[in-house]
Amino acid sequence: MSSSDSTSASSIPPPPSRLPPPTGNFLVDVFQSVTHFSDIPCARNSLLGGIASGAGIGVVRGISSSALVAGNWAMATFVIVSLGSYHLCQKQMADERKVVTKVIESMPRRVVKQQEGSDETTAKSAGSAAS
Known part of the structure; x- marks a missing residue:
């Protein structure tokens, strides 16, 4: 991996946070974090998978031990x-963000040409047609 690859990978900005900004008050910040828990990416699916697997192993171990x-x-x-x-x-x-960044960087840049002269002639012809 070349140094340019590592620089472009480290220059990828993190996704914007949907959590409220910290206020400085610990109790308020904790309460806001708990109430906005579902806004954390991957948290819901990870916890649901953990709960299901923990319950399954707990039942299996409960049959054979205390x-x-x-x-x-x-x-x-x-x-x-x-x-x-x-x-x-x-x-x-993160890997998906890197792939999207590479795809965006590899796309050719579109140059928008300003056609001021043609816009003015179009406006003049529209104005003369209305008269």
Whole structure:
């Protein structure tokens, strides 16, 4: 990978945040973050996958061992699956952003030619036709 590839990849701006800007008050910021949780990309799907897998492993372990052990396995599975799927989703989004940036950079630049003379003649002919 050349240095120009790494510079163009690092120059990709992050997507705009849909979360409200921080106010400086910790409690207000935490409350706003919790109420706007669904605006975080990949968070919902990652947590739902973690909940489902944690519940499944918890039930399976609950059949063969005590409730405390099953709860520990369920929580560990939830955390691992949620973090793993969130990381993978964020990586896929970053890779997709890189591909889109490369496609946009490889497209030929369109040059809009100003046709002032033809616009003036069109306006004059339209004005004379109206008279």
